[in-house]
Amino acid sequence: MSRLLSFPNPVNEVAARTVACGVVVLTLLAISLRSPIVLGILCYGFWARVLTGPKLSPLGQLATRVIAPRLSAAPTFVPGPPKRFAQAIGAAVTTGAVVLWATVGWTPAAWLLVVLLVAASLEGFAGYCLGCTIFRWLIQFGVVPETVCEECSNLDARYRRLSAGT
Numbered sequence: 001m002s003r004l005l006s007f008p009n010p011v012n013e014v015a016a017r018t019v020a021c022g023v024v025v026l027t028l029l030a031i032s033l034r035s036p037i038v039l040g041i042l043c044y045g046f047w048a049r050v051l052t053g054p055k056l057s058p059l060g061q062l063a064t065r066v067i068a069p070r071l072s073a074a075p076t077f078v079p080g081p082p083k084r085f086a087q088a089i090g091a092a093v094t095t096g097a098v099v100l101w102a103t104v105g106w107t108p109a110a111w112l113l114v115v116l117l118v119a120a121s122l123e124g125f126a127g128y129c130l131g132c133t134i135f136r137w138l139i140q141f142g143v144v145p146e147t148v149c150e151e152c153s154n155l156d157a158r159y160r161r162l163s164a165g166t
Contacts, residue, residue, distance in 0.1 A: 004052055004055060004056075005051055005052060006052070006053065007050075007052075007053045007080050007081075007083075007084045008053045008054070008080050009079060009080030009081065010077035010078055010079060010080055011077065011078055011079070011080045011083045012064065012068060012075045012076070012077060013075070013076040013077065013078045013127070014068045014071060014073050014074075014075050014076060015054070015060075015063045015064045015067075015068040015075075016063075016078070016083055016123070016129075017123060017124050017127060018063035018067045018068050018071070018124075019049070019054075019057075019059055019060055019063045020120045020121075020123035020124030021120075021124035021125070022059045022062070022063060023042065023045075023059070023090070023116070023120040023124070024117060024120045024121055024124055024125075026038055026041060026042050026045075026059075027042065027113050027116050027117045027120060028117065030042060030110075030113060031110050031113055031114070031117070034106050034110070036098075036101055039094065039097055039098060039101060039109065039113075040098065042094045042116075043091070043094035043095055043097070043098050045057050045058070045059050045060070046087055046088075046090040046091035046093075046094050047091050047095075048060070049087040049090075050084060050087045050088045050091050053080075053084075078132075079149045079151045079152050080149075081135065081148050081149040081152060082129065082131060082132035082135035082136070082149060082152050083129070083131075083132065085131050085132070085134070085135045086119075086123070086129055086130070086131025086132055086135070087131075088131075089119070089130075089131045089134070090116060090119075090120075090131075093112060093113075093115060093116045094113075094116065096112055097109040097110075097112045097113050097116075100112060119131070132152070135149075135152060136152055139152055
């Protein structure tokens with residue numbers, strides 16, 4: 001059971017960005033179609049990835065086993081804990097959107113999904129993980145112990161490498 005309920009560390013950044021692009025597509029579908037079914041799929045996917053990494057996530061499986069290996073980009077590995085934290089934020093946002101949809105209607109849920117759309121777009125298209133940045137701040141402020149992810153306390157160097165194209 002502990003193997004099932006685990007998250008990879010390190011994480012293939014190419015696969016993570018592929019998942020983020022999939023989240024962008026699903027979020028756009030959910031908003032444009034006003035579809036609680038697509039919203040439910042999004043919500044399930046985030047919870048599956050938080051709890052098991054890509055193991056029980058259809059989008060995670062597609063990204064890690066099919067799409068990422070076929071891309072020309074070489075795998076780059078990054079720490080897993082901030083990526084799990086980012087997935088947890090996605091789970092919270094989509095769960096909040098489900099609750100809003102069920103209680104007050106689609107429009108407030110859609111506005112919450114716009115937040116998800118922005119964060120997933122930053123990750124998928126620019127390689128900037130908003131959740132990872134928040135995770136780093138939590139380490140710097142002492143909310144999360146540095147021992148959880150020592151490499152995470154200095155993500156600035158990683159972002160400089162990405163912006164330089166190396």
